[in-house]
Amino acid sequence: MRTLSRxxxxxxxxxxxxxxxxxxxxxFLLVMFAIFDFGFMAYSRLTxxxxxxxxxxxxxxxxxxxxxxxxxxxxxxxxxxxLTTSSLTIKSPCVPVGSCDFNATAKPGDSVQxxxxxxxxxxxxxxxxxxxxxSSTVQMVLE
Numbered sequence: 001m002r003t004l005s006r007x008x009x010x011x012x013x014x015x016x017x018x019x020x021x022x023x024x025x026x027x028f029l030l031v032m033f034a035i036f037d038f039g040f041m042a043y044s045r046l047t048x049x050x051x052x053x054x055x056x057x058x059x060x061x062x063x064x065x066x067x068x069x070x071x072x073x074x075x076x077x078x079x080x081x082x083l084t085t086s087s088l089t090i091k092s093p094c095v096p097v098g099s100c101d102f103n104a105t106a107k108p109g110d111s112v113q114x115x116x117x118x119x120x121x122x123x124x125x126x127x128x129x130x131x132x133x134x135s136s137t138v139q140m141v142l143e
Contacts, residue, residue: 037123044083044120045134051080052116052136055090059112060140072114080116087119113139 058075076090091114117135 033124040123041120041132041134044118045136047080047083048116048118048134049136051076051083052114052138054079055114055116056112056138056140059114060142072112076114076116080118083118084121087121089115089117091115091117108142110142111139112142113137 055072055076059072062071073090077085077088080088115135115137117133120132120134122130122132
């Protein structure tokens, strides 16, 4: 009689694993996709920070100060090759403001400030929102 009750219990418990799987899998997938999205966002943030630093460094080390904005833009775009360039904004004003005419006004001690802004589009907008603004500003002194 005992074996009969065990076999009945097994038939009743047969769908339990499938039910638990159906409850757990959406939560598991949500957490997994959040980890991937956060990882790509962190990578994009580090790329934006590095691009701003490299752009400012290129502007400071440039001997011909008349083409500084072109060199900064080219450097930032070459460093941030993994990002979508249509979502990338580069500003490179000089400090003090108005000294970007490097023909004669820029002198050692003035600063180059590069701001890189990137609109990061999330893979799963329900988790973090549709877009996040990632920005980095680096200021370096002319040598």
